Amino acid sequence: MFSKILIANRGEIAARLIRACHELGISTVAVYSEADADALHTRLADQAVLIGPPAPNQSYLNGKKLIEVALQTGCQAIHPGYGFLSESPDFAHAVTEAGLVFIGPPADAIYQMGIKTEARAIMEAAGVPVVPGFQSDNATDADFIREAERIGYPVMVKAAGGGGGKGIRVVHDPHALPDAIASARREAEHAFGDPTIFLERYIAQGRHIEVQILADNQGNTVHLFERECSVQRRHQKIIEETPSPFISDEVRQQMGAAAVNAARAVNYVNAGTVEFIVDEDANFYFLEMNTRLQVEHPITELVTGIDIVNAQIQIAAGQPLPFTQADISQRGHAIECRVYAEDPANNFLPAIGPVLRTVNPSGPGIRVDAGVVTGDQVSLHYDPMIAKLIVFAENRADAIRKADWALAQYVILGLTTNLQFLRDVIQHPVFVVGEANTHFVDDYMQDWMPPEDTPSDAALIAAALGELLQSAATISSPNPEALGDPYSPWSRLDNFGR
Amino acid sequence: MEFRYEHADTLYTVQLEPQPDGSYLATVGDRTYTVTLQRAQSGQFNLLLDGKRLHAYVAHQKNQQTATTYHYVALVDRTARHYELTTARPTASRRGGSSAQAGSLRSQMPGQVMQIFVQEGQQVEKGQNLLTLEAMKMEIRVTAPADGTITRIYVQQGETVERGQQLIEID
Structure with missing residues (x-):
């Protein structure tokens, strides 16, 4: 087992990883940019090393520097978290070359899944249906326009190197395509350090359902069931739940088996997620594999009882999975709400500033994975997600009620947040009956306003x-x-x- | 003691009078309440407002640039709400320079100016893309609110702007 791990990330996931290491008796080294000198992850780790200016490509995306710091501080392994360098095969390769362990899949698996065209071919060979699309490194705008015609509008422009909804555009009209490509490229370059984009048919009434897998170095691969991630804004997930209220047990088993096959086809090791788009008739299509830990991993942890980060570290240390597929079951229902510093009434514009006070809800089945606490700052340099509220209950109705109660108890002072918006989403009749698809926010929440704007006498007296x-x-x-x-x-x- | 707050251009006045028994008499407009504090520490209150139980968290901070004090209140109960108020400015300086002027576009968020698509003197149509801002890895388009002529561009490509900073003037 490792004695010291470098955490190559920031925010809530860095805090989650540091705590998982400490629980296992492993020391941690945090890295931070100039903007994060006082950030939570910088304070939590046993050691913290400054790696550069705030811009991600000069700090958290500087792989060479991260490896240098890991070696200097005597780490044996690097955990990349999600985003940043987590899906860079070059980084995974460089970490291994430096004699360190990359806590994630082999560079080859990241590389194969990272090239969406190659991933598609592998999936087809494994018998998994794929969404029609187009990707080429040296395609011109004209090539993209021609291919978009072939695929059929609307098409999605997506970042090949990405995930997390960054760099995604939906285009309905050929005239808008060059502009969408250019701006998606810029966003992708900034967020992932890679401007490559690709096209995919946009399945209009789709649901986004993904399957978590775990694989060890001994050839054991299991799935940890699905996560329903259909409620999104700007193509970024805001609420996830498991089990999916939409699919039958039969489809669940098929998707689980398909995900395991997908992982085996690229000799996958460690934790990964196979994303599917599911149409109205419950036909599922492979979208992509996220070769890393997912933001929404906690809901799977709550219904399976398996600590995925802990498993990642054990797998990276060469240990076999302590369970087989038959040992894993889904029990109860879990929902995650992503808490963002943003204004849902004003086109989800990010809010920045000091966090004057946070009070996390607590109680049976309530978990908060936060990246900021009282006294911290939300800066303009990074993602505006400040915390994840995750609840667990025996069934979906109870989980919705618990999530609503916990959101009501959640106090965040000093910043505009989406707390009230999240409450209104999970109480919306369409969500309550389990009918929310990826259009839910556009279709039902577009004109959302806070319920009441004038301060109550109680609020004025409290102030x-x-x-x-x-x-x-x-x-x-x-x-x-x-x-x-x-x-x-x-x-x-x-x-x-x- | 009197406290004056402002929210959405409306003024609110709260009077708090300490009573001999340790409670407070609170007056908001023409309504009066008896406030019994059960626990008060570091911005967290358990209180009874005319006998009705209330859990509140409060915090405030002065924005040095705008010299405005912002008050944040969270009432935690089944219909929990967060509120944002400001300390009322003296009447003389109200409607001062901080509200948006007609024809003047201000940044709604702090960020960096990525691209400017127009020039001074140019005619623009409502909805036309004027510039793009980037913050937190997102691109925000600033579009013309109405037809008009660009009379002034205050920012340059690559410049970092604050929330509320003037970007472009349209006549």
Whole structure:
């Protein structure tokens, strides 16, 4: 087993990874950009090393620097998290070449799945249906326009190197294609360091359902069932759940088997996710494989009882999976709500600023994976997702009720967030009956406004009390310097008395 | 003591009068409430408002650039809500320079100017793409709110802009 791991990421996932390592008795090294000198992950790790300016391509995407830091600090392995360099075969290869362990799949598997055309061919050979599309490294705009005609509009322009909804455009009209390609390329370059894009037919009434897999170095590959990720805004998931309310047990088993076949076809090792688009008749098509940990992995953890990050580390250390497919079952229902610093009433514009106060909901079946806590800043440099609220209950109706209750208990002061929007989504009749597809937000939430805008008397009184009692506290707090008492609790650098 | 707040151009006044029994008499407009504090610490209150239980979290911060104090309140109950207020500005300076002027486009978010598609003096149509901003890996298009002429461009490509900063003037 490893004794020290470098965490090549930031935000909530870096915090999740650091805690998983510490639980296993493994020391951690965080890396941070100048913008993240005081960030949560920088404070949580045993060591933290500055790697560069805020821009991702000068810090979190600088693979050479990350490997250098890992070697200098005596790490044996690097966990890339999601996003950034997690799906860069070059980085995975360089990590291995440097004598370190990449906690993720082999570079070859990332490479094969990363080239969508190759991935498609492999899937077809494995008997999995694929969505019609086009990808070429040196295609001109004219090539793309011709291929789009062949595929049929609307088409999606997607980042070949990406995921997480970045660099995606839906194009309905040939005239809009060159512009969409150019801007998707810029966004992809900035987010993933790779401007390559590809086209795919846009399945209008589709559902986005994915299957989690785990594979060890001994040739054991299992699936951990599906996640339904249909509720998206700007092609970025905001709510995920498992099991999917849409598919039958028969389709579930077929999709699980297809995902295992897909992983075996590229000799996959470690955790991965096979994404499918499912049409109205429950036909499923391979979209892509995410060769990394997913943002929404916790819902699978809650219904299977398997800690996926823990499993990733064990697998990377060469240990066999401690379970077989027959040992794994899905129990109950889990929902994840992604909490974003953004304004849902204003085209989801990102909000930045200080987090003056956060209070996480807690209780049986409630989990919060947060990237910021009270006193932290949300900056303009990175993704505006600040936390994930994940709930578990015996059935879907209970899980929805629990998620709504937990969202109501969630306090985030100082920033505009989507907390209220999330509550309204999960209470929407279409979501409640399990009918939400990938168009849900556009179709039903487009004109969403906060329910009531004028401050209630209770809110005004609370604000006034806040001012009044704060001034009272300042007057009555003993000043440790004036008292000359270094042992006074008021001089301790913790939260006591604040 | 009197506290004055502003929200969506409406003024609100709250009077808090400490009572001998440790409670407060709160007056908002023409409504008066008895406020009993059960626990109050570091911006977290458990209180009874005319006997009705209320859990509140409050925080405030002064924005140094705009010299405005923002107040954030979360009421945590079954119909939980978050509120954002500002300390009311003196009447004389209200309607000052901080609200959007006609014909002047301001950045709705901090970010970087990626591309500018228009020039000063150019005629533009409503909805026409004027420039793109990028923040948090997203591109935001700034489009013309109405037909008109670009009279002034305040920013340059690559420039970092703050929220509320003037970008373009259209006449």
